[in-house]
Amino acid sequence: MNENGVLDALKQALRRLPGVGPKSAQRMAFYLLERDRDGARRIAEALSNALERIKHCQRCNNLSETDVCAICSAPKRDRSLLCIVESPSDLVSLEQSGVYQGLYFVLMGRLSPLDGIGPDEIGIPRIEQLLAEGAIKEVVLATNLTVEGEATAHYLSDMIRARGIRATRIAYGVPIGGELEYTDRTTLARALAGRRDA
Amino acid sequence: MNENGVLDALKQALRRLPGVGPKSAQRMAFYLLERDRDGARRIAEALSNALERIKHCQRCNNLSETDVCAICSAPKRDRSLLCIVESPSDLVSLEQSGVYQGLYFVLMGRLSPLDGIGPDEIGIPRIEQLLAEGAIKEVVLATNLTVEGEATAHYLSDMIRARGIRATRIAYGVPIGGELEYTDRTTLARALAGRRDA
Numbered sequence: 001m002n003e004n005g006v007l008d009a010l011k012q013a014l015r016r017l018p019g020v021g022p023k024s025a026q027r028m029a030f031y032l033l034e035r036d037r038d039g040a041r042r043i044a045e046a047l048s049n050a051l052e053r054i055k056h057c058q059r060c061n062n063l064s065e066t067d068v069c070a071i072c073s074a075p076k077r078d079r080s081l082l083c084i085v086e087s088p089s090d091l092v093s094l095e096q097s098g099v100y101q102g103l104y105f106v107l108m109g110r111l112s113p114l115d116g117i118g119p120d121e122i123g124i125p126r127i128e129q130l131l132a133e134g135a136i137k138e139v140v141l142a143t144n145l146t147v148e149g150e151a152t153a154h155y156l157s158d159m160i161r162a163r164g165i166r167a168t169r170i171a172y173g174v175p176i177g178g179e180l181e182y183t184d185r186t187t188l189a190r191a192l193a194g195r196r197d198a
Numbered sequence: 199m200n201e202n203g204v205l206d207a208l209k210q211a212l213r214r215l216p217g218v219g220p221k222s223a224q225r226m227a228f229y230l231l232e233r234d235r236d237g238a239r240r241i242a243e244a245l246s247n248a249l250e251r252i253k254h255c256q257r258c259n260n261l262s263e264t265d266v267c268a269i270c271s272a273p274k275r276d277r278s279l280l281c282i283v284e285s286p287s288d289l290v291s292l293e294q295s296g297v298y299q300g301l302y303f304v305l306m307g308r309l310s311p312l313d314g315i316g317p318d319e320i321g322i323p324r325i326e327q328l329l330a331e332g333a334i335k336e337v338v339l340a341t342n343l344t345v346e347g348e349a350t351a352h353y354l355s356d357m358i359r360a361r362g363i364r365a366t367r368i369a370y371g372v373p374i375g376g377e378l379e380y381t382d383r384t385t386l387a388r389a390l391a392g393r394r395d396a
Contacts (some may be wrong), residue, residue, distance in 0.1 A: 006244075006251045006263055013244035016237030017215075018229045024217070027379070031216045031285050032245070033252055033261055034306060039214030040245045046204075046211035047230070047242040054206045054231055063231055065204055088228050108232060 007033075028153045060128070062106045062125055063088050071095075071104060080137040082130065083154060086110050086144055094142060102140070105130065110148040122152070124159065131163055138166040145172050145190070166167055205231075229393075254336040257328070259321055261286050262305045269302060276300045280328065282354060283307050284342055288378040292340060295386040300338070303328065308346040309353055320350070324356065329361055336364040338393055342377055366393040 007029060012043065014025035027124035032040040055068035064070075071077060081102025085091050088101040091104050107122040119125070130136060139160045153169055173191035174183050183191075205227060212223035230238040254260065255267035262268075269275060279300025283289050289302050305320040317323070328334060335360045341347035351367055358365040369392030378386070 007248050007261060010244040010248045013237070016230075016241060017226050019222070019225075023380070026287055026290065027217075028215050029248070030261070032214075033248060034286070036214055037249055039211070042211040043214060044242045044245040044249075046208040047238045049204050050208045050227070051235055051238055051242070061203060063228070086234070088223055089224055119257040139384055165357060179345065 004036070056108075059106060060104045060106055061126065062091055062104060076101070079135045081140065083140040083142055084127070084128075085142045086149065086152075090142065092146075100140075103136075107143070107152070110143060110146075111152040114150045119155070124156075127156070128159070131160065131165060136165060138168060141167060141169045141174045145186075255304075257298050258302045258304055258386070259306060259324065260302060262288055274299070277333045279338065280325075280336070281336045281338040281340050282325065282338045283378070284347065284350075285379070288340065288342070291378050291381065291383070291386055292390070295383045295390060297387050297390050298338075300336075301334075305341070305350070308341060308344075309350040310346050317353070322354075326357070329358065329363060334363060336366060337366060338390075339367045340378065344377075 010029045010033075011022070011025045012182050014028050015022065017025075019026070032043075043094055053065050055067075056063075057064040057072055058067050059072040060069060062069050062071070066073075078101045081100075082105060083094065083100060083102055084105045084107065085094065086107050086109065088106055091106055093103075094100050105123070105127055109117055111117060111119070111122060119131045131139075139156070141153040141156055143152045143156075157167040157169070171194055172187070173194055174180065174187060180188065208227045208231075209220070212226050213217055213220065215223075218226070230241075252261050253263075253265075256265050256272055256311050257270040258267060260267050260269070264271075273380055276299045279298075280303055281292065281298060282303045282305060283292065284307065286304055286306075289304055292298055292302075303321070303325055307315055307320045309315060309320060319330040323369050329337075337352040337354070339354055341350045341354075347368070355365040355367070368389040381389075385394045
């Protein structure tokens with residue numbers, strides 16, 4: 001029953017959202033058209049605005065409306081600290097923790113030679129430029145604990161240390177509130193390896 | 199960190215999608231802006247087109263681009279059969295079962311007196327008009343097997359029988375507590391074939 005070309009087009013388009021399959025796309029399409037046309041209008045407008053106005057910060061590579069983002073241009077941030085993350089959402093999570101006051105660099109990915117993603121693709125030359133400015137005293141590596149994230153951290157750590165700058169890795173272990181019984185063995189191994197004097 | 203007014207607006211807007219909370223909305227926003235700007239453009243356009251062109255069929259109340267939808271205007275459909283469903287997605291599921299050749303009426307809801315949804319809100323007067331035309335010999339009640347869906351079926355069944363027309367309910371092949379939208383087509387085909395007098 002392909003009587004609704006426009007409706008089918010909407011279902012197809014909604015499948016471009018991450019984690020949305022045919023059933024969810026249909027549910028979303030019907031929901032918006034039946035019950036929230038105002039919401040549909042807002043989504044369409046917000047997408048158009050974002051596409052038009054959001055680009056990458058020239059310094060940290062994060063998504064930004066301005067050439068240099070609010071974090072990079074904030075006078076209060078500690079310019080001797082640089083934290084390297086894989087994605088804008090990682091940056092948001094770290095900001096929400098409220099304890100980090102330095103600057104960031106967003107790789108927009110991770111090293112993955114098999115997929116053709118090398119140092120140039122994740123902006124390593126731009127990190128080298130930032131380090132060359134001389135203000136950064138420590139780089140905090142906050143890539144994810146995946147094979148690629150770890151490889152990226154090792155690569156960066158070598159490159160940073162070669163410039164006589166301190167490279168640190170955020171601690172990985174049992175999450176606060178987590179129970180040993182329900183913690184996976186990789187996390188536990190990491191927690192044990194990273195133990196400190198109590 | 200509200201440096202990105204446009205980005206925040208996009209995250210807020212995406213939360214209007216059913217089943218999408220703050221984390222998913224953020225993930226969708228970042229994904230579209232980082233990796234699928236073309237997809238974002240298509241979604242915005244598809245929503246605008248749908249909002250502009252999709253209305254309700256004057257006969258069956260389903261979403262339609264035309265005044266009378268493709269099913270209602272198809273010469274091959276059996277005009278002696280009317281199937282009443284709660285939503286457009288239920289209609290899609292029944293169509294996919296491939297065994298039903300009659301017409302439909304989409305309630306766009308179900309009786310729910312506590313929420314102020316009575317017969318007028320779900321188009322019962324329009325069903326009465328369709329029945330008054332005289333062509334319909336049987337009405338298949340395919341509301342969901344929920345309390346409200348069952349109540350709606352009972353109400354409709356009384357109203358239909360009072361007019362000397364046969365009222366049937368799809369068979370209990372649909373799992374109890376399940377919803378039509380998420381039922382596989384074979385089960386739905388069985389449910390249709392095994393319908394009984396209500």
